[in-house]
Amino acid sequence: MRSCFILLIAALLIAHNGAAQSQRNWLAGSFSPEEVSASINIGNLNRQFPEYKNRARWESIDPVYKKKLIEDGESALNYNWQTVPATVYLEYIKTGNRYLMEDLYNMNLAAIKKLAFAELAEGKARFIPQLINGVWAVSEISSWSISASLNLQRAGAGLPDVNEPVIELGAGITVNVLAWTYHLFKDEFDKESKLVTARLRQEINRRILEPYYTRNDFWWMALDGKQRMVNNWNVWLNYNMLTTILLVEENAEKRKNGIYKTMRSVDQFINYYKEDGACEEGPAYWSHAGGMLFNYLSLLQLATDGKVNIFSKPLIRNIGNYICKAYIDSSWYLNYADASARIKADASLIWHFGKAVQDTGMQQFGAWLAKDQHWEKSVPVDNMYGGFRNLFTATEILESKAQQPFLAAAWMKETGIAVARDQEGSGKGFYFSALGGHNDESHNHNDVGTCVLYYNGQPLLIDLGNETYNKKTFGPERYSIWTMRSAYHNVPLINGVEQKEGKQYAAKQVSFENKKKTAVFKADIAAAYPETAGVSKWERVYTLKRGQSFTISDNYTLRTNKGNTALYFLTSASPGLVKPGLLQFKAGDEKIFMDFNPGQFELVIEPIPITDKKLLESWPPLIHRLVFKLRPGHTKASHHIVFRKPS
Structure with missing residues (x-):
């Protein structure tokens, strides 16, 4: 609990200006209170x-x-x-x-x-x-x-x-x-x-x-007429x-109006979602955002005797299978924003959501999770509704086909999230994800242009997530917390200036191209920094050459070079300098090399002790920040950093 x-x-989250993506209004906009009330059948609840x-x-x-x-x-x-x-x-x-x-x-x-x-x-x-x-x-x-x-x-x-x-x-x-x-x-x-x-x-x-x-x-109701962010609370x-x-509720009129009010309010949640179905709050929140939408819609469908049913909408399917797109390997998930990198996903929720939207990949993933979590010995009953579902459908889930969703690539264009791996259907080799977007998303971190990198299911470049919540987390001091700052994400410090929070601080010209042998993400992240950074262009490019390497490239134009520009990368692997221009990482039993031009960078490896209980659920007690300090003098240049297996 x-x-x-x-x-x-x-x-x-303190409510602030935001905007619905589309005025879909598929619930209250499609059914009247009287239609809904006439279709209510409480007996259906007692059967399920x-x-x-x-x-x-x-x-x-x-x-x-x-x-x-x-x-x-x-x-x-x-x-x-x-x-x-x-x-x-x-x-x-x-x-x-x-x-x-x-x-x-x-x-x-x-x-x-x-x-x-x-x-x-x-x-x-x-x-x-x-x-x-x-x-x-x-x-x-x-x-x-x-x-x-x-x-x-x-x-x-x-x-x-x-x-x-x-x-x-x-x-x-x-x-x-x-x-x-x-x-x-x-x-x-x-x-x-x-x-x-x-x-x-x-x-x-x-x-x-x-x-x-x-x-x-x-x-959280989003019924006060204001344009605002709508998140899992709704x-x-x-x-x-x-x-x-x-x-x-025993009063028929109150029941009718109350049910319809939930529909009006949840319409705002659906309206806020982008068409790609990505969860801004990350997979750790998905069970109580997109996943909770399934709980709501399935209960409403059941209570209205099937009258209200929107599971055929492509957006609802996209909201569901986001959890497959965010999966990396084992218990590792893509964890932008306030999300943990390691979570215990809700097997039954994923399986049933997949069944409702006819997504066999989701069902196979749910079945794999149930087996991985040893449901033959015990099923989760952490909440009442989930307990019912798990107890009465566990056998069906355990007997269905089980498979992890190792997708070769996925592109959530509207949210700006790309993922790609070396090979479809396998956790072996390189996996990366990159983020465009802006710095005013739900549970935002200042992280436009960041990435994560795994090899054989083990983390190399990481997104920390967030520490245990406290009074600062959702107040005006949020961005004084180190895990929220761009200085602790895999993005540059430009002329001593970090990224800034706000929707205007965003990636531009974002693209993702996936081919048989390569996957390439590009974004100009200059606009994620305030004017004081003095940057006109900073194109960040991530290139996966399947079965070979992963390359991080930057092509930048500065208005001035104050000699305080650096590339930051966080790693939970053990880094060691082999020689100038060559780093070695230990990720599990694997060794990975990083090549860079020592003529362009001065490298500093900073140890960062991890003491927060929540962070320790995902990360070891010691991680490192790699600081590649750019040599002063240039206002226009490019560079490349390459991760590869030992030759």
């Missing part, structure tokens, strides 16, 4: 997500899974339900530490999920009393919102204002758990006391449904709202 908060709930009383379905799950669920539930039978002290909330504004609050709060939700799945698996009411304690305890907590998101309330960050419940990702995750618990166990709760379900319904209405029905000013929260409305 914490991983979701670390990677995703933390993504509170079996009720507690449907013992035959629950008895049908794999005995191995059943045993594990019950054991996990038993571990929570004596759990002491946590409160969240005021000082824990205040820690965020004092020190920037959000996890004191989140970790404590999440313990309760984790225990409720364990108890719920154990009771569903066993069906003997043994876990019901402690489950009641859990929902009662969470109902007693002042707020379901996390401390890092309380700036959404008018009182500002700090303590939660009980008179103004705000809807953000923490509240959304909480209500999803509680809505399912209410739906599944309300009859069992009533046997103990009817006040349990009454209290739970009251809190869900007060804290979530009524604010959702009556407010349009939460930035579809993740609207999925949780749709779930809650379907499972809890």
Whole structure:
């Protein structure tokens, strides 16, 4: 559970100017509230997500899974339900530490999920009393919102204002758990006391449904008439709202209008996406951005008896198979922006998304992930909806064809992301990706023109990702954090000046050409730097010669040369200077050489210790920055750096 908060709930971005890519409006623009309401069939939910009383379905799950669920539930039978002290909330504004609050709060939700799945698996009411304690305890907590998101309330960050419940990702995750618990166990709760379900319904209405029905000013809704960035918050929260409305709302008019409001809001998420389907936030966020769109659309399709179905749209398919395009090898993924390089992808989500859009590559990838994650022993039940899906479709997924998506190349033109590797269907050899784009994307880093490079599935040139989120991450000091700066990406420092944040700081004349023997990415990145850099042109070119080498070329024109221009490259491999003009890297068991002209550069190898817990999930405790200092004097020149296997 914490991983979701670390990677995703933390993504509170200050709303700013942005623009929809296209006013598609495929949901609310294509169906009226009355059409949607008339097609609602709640019974469909009970067939796909079996009720507690449907013992035959629950008895049908794999005995191995059943045993594990019950054991996990038993571990929570004596759990002491946590409160969240005021000082824990205040820690965020004092020190920037959000996890004191989140970790404590999440313990309760984790225990409720364990108890719920154990009771569903066993069906003997043994876990019901402690489950009641859990929902009662969470109902007693002042707020379901996390401390890092309380700036959404008018009182500002700090303590939660009980008179103004705000809807953000923490509240959304909480209500999803509680809505399912209410739906599944309300009859069992009533046997103990009817006040349990009454209290739970009251809190869900007060804290979530009524604010959702009556407010349009939460930035993530994108319903306030402003042009803005729309990211994972929108579809993740609207999925949780749709779930809650379907499972809890008893008023037909409110249900109709509430469901339709989710459609109006998710239209804005779809409208914001570029046609190439790339996730600006990276693959670590895909499960709760593009992947969550699948959850939302599949639930809406199910609830409307198939009436609302847009899975045939090419964009929806592109949004899905982005995760295949971002795959490198093993647990390594392309990780521009605030994304980790190593993630545990959602096998079932990818498989089912692929099935919905008829993408066999996605289905084969999902099956491979399930086998790689040893689903024959245990399936993930990190959330309620995913747990249902995994438990009842694991056999089908495990029995289907499994294959990693080693694509020879992919070009996401609108987002400016290119990928290419030595050979289709294999992780052997060189793999590279390059980024054009601009410096105002969701979870932005100043990294226009950067690249990553792998060999035999091992990283050579890397994108660090981001450190553990704190108060600076989404505030005005964001670009004081070292991992966000261009100086710690694989791009140049020009006349002592780094890249600048903002949409106007962008790549120009971006192109990608993939042929049988070569793949070439080009971009002029001069405009990613402010005027003080004094650069008129900086064409960065990445060339993959399949089966041979990878070359980085620069062709630049400066208005002045102040003698402080350098090429930066980050590596997690072990670099060593063999002789002037020749570096050697150790990547796994492989040795890779880098050739450069020592007459053009002075090379400095800087060690960078890694101490942040989140970065250590992907990288070793020591990485290096390679600084190629350009010799002074020239205002117009070119150079090449070549990676190759030993001859």
